[in-house]
Amino acid sequence: MVWRFQANPSRVVFGWGAVEAIVEELDYIGVERVLVLSTPHQRELAETIAADLGDRAAGVHAGARMHVPVSIVDDALAAVRTTGADGCLAVGGGSTIGLGKSVARRSSLPVIAVPTTYSGSEMTPLWGETEAGVKTTGTDMKVLPSAVVYDPQLTTGLPLDLTVTSSINAVAHAVEALYSSNGSPLISLMAEESIRSIATALPIVHAERESKVGRADLLRGSWMAGTCLGSVSMGLHHKLCHTLGGALDLPHSDTHTVLLPHVMALNLSAHSAAYDAVCRALGVGDDPAGALWDLVNAVEGPTSLRELGVDEDDLLDIAATAVSAPYPNPVPLTLDNVMAVLSGAVRGVRPTSTK
Ligand code: NAD
Numbered sequence: 001m002v003w004r005f006q007a008n009p010s011r012v013v014f015g016w017g018a019v020e021a022i023v024e025e026l027d028y029i030g031v032e033r034v035l036v037l038s039t040p041h042q043r044e045l046a047e048t049i050a051a052d053l054g055d056r057a058a059g060v061h062a063g064a065r066m067h068v069p070v071s072i073v074d075d076a077l078a079a080v081r082t083t084g085a086d087g088c089l090a091v092g093g094g095s096t097i098g099l100g101k102s103v104a105r106r107s108s109l110p111v112i113a114v115p116t117t118y119s120g121s122e123m124t125p126l127w128g129e130t131e132a133g134v135k136t137t138g139t140d141m142k143v144l145p146s147a148v149v150y151d152p153q154l155t156t157g158l159p160l161d162l163t164v165t166s167s168i169n170a171v172a173h174a175v176e177a178l179y180s181s182n183g184s185p186l187i188s189l190m191a192e193e194s195i196r197s198i199a200t201a202l203p204i205v206h207a208e209r210e211s212k213v214g215r216a217d218l219l220r221g222s223w224m225a226g227t228c229l230g231s232v233s234m235g236l237h238h239k240l241c242h243t244l245g246g247a248l249d250l251p252h253s254d255t256h257t258v259l260l261p262h263v264m265a266l267n268l269s270a271h272s273a274a275y276d277a278v279c280r281a282l283g284v285g286d287d288p289a290g291a292l293w294d295l296v297n298a299v300e301g302p303t304s305l306r307e308l309g310v311d312e313d314d315l316l317d318i319a320a321t322a323v324s325a326p327y328p329n330p331v332p333l334t335l336d337n338v339m340a341v342l343s344g345a346v347r348g349v350r351p352t353s354t355k
Helices: 018-029 040-056 070-083 094-107 160-178 185-207 212-231 236-248 252-270 272-282 288-298 312-324 335-347
Strands: 012-014 034-037 057-061 087-092 111-115 126-131 134-139 147-150
Touching: 012 018, 012 212, 018 040, 018 087, 018 111, 018 147, 034 040, 034 070, 034 094, 040 057, 040 087, 057 070, 070 094, 070 126, 087 094, 094 111, 094 126, 147 212, 160 185, 160 212, 160 236, 160 252, 160 272, 160 288, 185 212, 185 272, 185 288, 236 252, 236 312, 236 335, 252 272, 252 288, 252 335, 272 288, 312 335
Parallel strands: 012 147, 034 057, 034 087, 087 111, 111 147
Antiparallel strands: 126 134
């Protein structure tokens, strides 16, 4: 076995109140005035952060939208030019950070990320944009944020449903890193600790949405999961989420949450080290797929694709696409085994995994 490990350059500030360190980060990177990006929904937070930055903020552009439509990128680039900003500060989830990345890709200006969900996009050089319903993705080191400021305080307002699904979105990065075709011992350490951190914190935050310890552990886990996503290739789970999400316009993190235990039931049985690592992280002796399903169920997350609007009739095309252009996966993919994964996820049955 030969391992290769390539670390992405990353600069992270993490902690309760870390948002106050943004100016120091701008000084470190050499950015004078940032355009603060957000969704319309998070405009108030963006304006508060811009007000705190004073003359280091060039303005607020609250135009981020899901799937980063190209027209939105053009609008943000125009705002960068009009305000004379020399960088962007993306405050929000994967959609806002995605907009910041696309501006960085076109303008070569740095982006600083202030994540408020657990999507992990801030730790990756991956970008995605949509035009006329077609999503294009790629890898470009220009889009990797120059600094990431993780402040758990900004996540206390994340609604419970999105908290759960976004957390499981992060767990999905970690699980697939454990059996990745280009994984390594270092990534496996981060992946296992990420799952442990999130699985421990989710019930705490479910009971008390503003728990300081719980919120910090969810964000800490998503930082590690994002690092995994940015470092190694993903497998069947991410392929199915992209295919399903693109074809049926499903909510990103909900799709991850429903599918993950079913993909784990297939894949972990073929990868003993990953099976054991997920068991340790979830604190169970066996059946890690069933244990994750139980956790999602206990914190009231979605457990069936049917509740997201998917019909059994939609599945064959999705399975055929996944099999025809597969991501590297520990289990060779066939129409039958992919259909079994999808069918269990549509019906919302509890999967079980054995070694
Ligand atoms: P999102 O960014 O679309 O946010 C969902 C909604 O929640 C938005 O309205 C947002 O304003 C709101 N929100 C975010 N944080 C909040 C908070 N703390 N309090 C209240 N409301 C809040 O959701 P997401 O799941 O973070 O991101 C999904 C997108 O990110 C997808 O398009 C996905 O493809 C992309 N993504 C990209 C990468 C990558 O590496 N490029 C990685 C993961 C996800």
